[in-house]
Amino acid sequence: MSEDVAGSLPTPEDVLPNVPEGAPLLEVKDLKKYFPLTQGILFKKTIGHVRAVDGVNVSLRRGETLGLVGESGCGKSTVSKLLVALEKPSDGQILYKGKDVAKMGGRALKQYRREVQIIFQDPYASLNPRMTVGDIVAEGWSVHADIAPRKGRLQRTQELMDRVGLNPDFVNRYPHQFSGGQRQRIGIARALALQPEVIICDEPVSALDVSVQAQVVNLLEDLQDDFGLSYLFIAHDLSVVRHISDRVAVMYLGSIVEQGTASQVYGSPSHPYTQALLSSVPVHQPALRGLKERILLQGDVPSPANPPSGCRFRTRCWKAQDICAVEPPALVDRGQGHPSACHFAEAREVVPVDVE
Numbered sequence: 552m553s554e555d556v557a558g559s560l561p562t563p564e565d566v567l568p569n570v571p572e573g574a575p576l577l578e579v580k581d582l583k584k585y586f587p588l589t590q591g592i593l594f595k596k597t598i599g600h601v602r603a604v605d606g607v608n609v610s611l612r613r614g615e616t617l618g619l620v621g622e623s624g625c626g627k628s629t630v631s632k633l634l635v636a637l638e639k640p641s642d643g644q645i646l647y648k649g650k651d652v653a654k655m656g657g658r659a660l661k662q663y664r665r666e667v668q669i670i671f672q673d674p675y676a677s678l679n680p681r682m683t684v685g686d687i688v689a690e691g692w693s694v695h696a697d698i699a700p701r702k703g704r705l706q707r708t709q710e711l712m713d714r715v716g717l718n719p720d721f722v723n724r725y726p727h728q729f730s731g732g733q734r735q736r737i738g739i740a741r742a743l744a745l746q747p748e749v750i751i752c753d754e755p756v757s758a759l760d761v762s763v764q765a766q767v768v769n770l771l772e773d774l775q776d777d778f779g780l781s782y783l784f785i786a787h788d789l790s791v792v793r794h795i796s797d798r799v800a801v802m803y804l805g806s807i808v809e810q811g812t813a814s815q816v817y818g819s820p821s822h823p824y825t826q827a828l829l830s831s832v833p834v835h836q837p838a839l840r841g842l843k844e845r846i847l848l849q850g851d852v853p854s855p856a857n858p859p860s861g862c863r864f865r866t867r868c869w870k871a872q873d874i875c876a877v878e879p880p881a882l883v884d885r886g887q888g889h890p891s892a893c894h895f896a897e898a899r900e901v902v903p904v905d906v907e
């Protein structure tokens with residue numbers, strides 16, 4: 552933590568040892584979440600499942616930002632809820648510092664819940680309207696009292712408010728007295744108060760005006776530099792995560808279809824879905840506008856309760872062939888330099904590389 556905020560804070564006692572340099576802090580292995588679909592009022596009968604998350608593999612290193620991108624309903628928020636233990640996986644594993652979160656209990660689980668924090672899309676809905684900003688920021692200290700002894704809490708809250716760009720004099724104000732961007736800063740201060748290692752940012756800027764989006768993204772980047780934070784940064788638009796991400800994972804209907812460094816995914820996307828998403832990103836430089844291809848996707852996203860056989864993208868894919876209906880494509884490198892879940896993956900420049 553920075554001098555002014557963390558200097559006076561005691562270090563919590565850790566039961567989860569730190570991982571060696573370069574090893575993943577967080578590892579998600581074949582993660583699945585199926586929600587039951589029920590029928591009947593008195594006697595509920597399960598008639599199927601919504602496969603919200605269906606075999607997600609991702610990892611996150613210390614100080615790294617992984618962008619997770621996909622259309623509405625593809626399972627991004629479910630992944631984030633699973634990661635902060637708000638939902639239980641149907642299958643698969645979440646490893647944190649090498650330990651299986653499902654097998655954690657007692658002090659280890661408490662430490663996990665402290666070290667892995669979340670910021671939500673709608674800052675207003677995620678803040679209790681009846682609590683003052685000061686109480687919201689300090690709320691976590693009632694469970695993790697060792698971080699902030701009762702005596703200096705007001706001062707620490709105000710230091711945190713200052714660090715995220717809020718006026719510390721407003722500590723007794725209520726969420727409705729702040730703008731959308733300021734409310735998101737309150738959410739960031741609340742997460743920061745627990746001295747996290749990882750912050751799951753679930754569309755933290757999607758509800759904000761474009762100019763405010765940039766300010767919040769810049770703040771998150773500053774905090775990452777100061778505190779060595781790792782981010783899983785979720786968005787439905789590839790242009791939002793481009794600036795902040797070291798690596799990007801593209802999600803479609805519950806699973807990852809392409810993954811790579813930001814330059815691989817933006818410069819040489821190889822999955823048709825990534826190519827289509829990129830082609831819909833607006834190009835700001837007039838000189839480059841004509842150079843960009845536009846790939847219009849046909850049809851709607853199929854229901855995760857009844858996904859297509861084989862490749863889930865096949866009902867909207869212009870490259871689909873017979874094998875696509877039969878064999879689910881593995882997320883592997885087929886020679887394009889990074890993993891892509893397409894039998895016919897082929898790197899293709901969709902957006903001119905000079906586009907920032």
Ligand SMILES: Nc1ncnc2c1ncn2[C@@H]1O[C@H](COP(=O)(O)OP(=O)(O)OP(=O)(O)O)[C@@H](O)[C@H]1O
Binds near residue numbers: 586601623625626628
């Ligand atoms: N508690 C639940 N019970 C049943 N279905 C659910 C539940 N939560 C999510 N779903 C379903 O799981 C799928 C994935 O939802 P999720 O909220 O994870 O998507 P998302 O990618 O975050 O979408 P958005 O961009 O709109 O936030 C959707 O079809 C959704 O309706």
Ligand code: SF4
Binds near residue numbers: 823862864871
């Ligand atoms: S596997 Fe087939 S349907 Fe799926 S993205 Fe590739 S070409 Fe399209």
Ligand SMILES: [Mg+2]
Binds near residue numbers: 627628629754
């Ligand atoms: Mg969501």
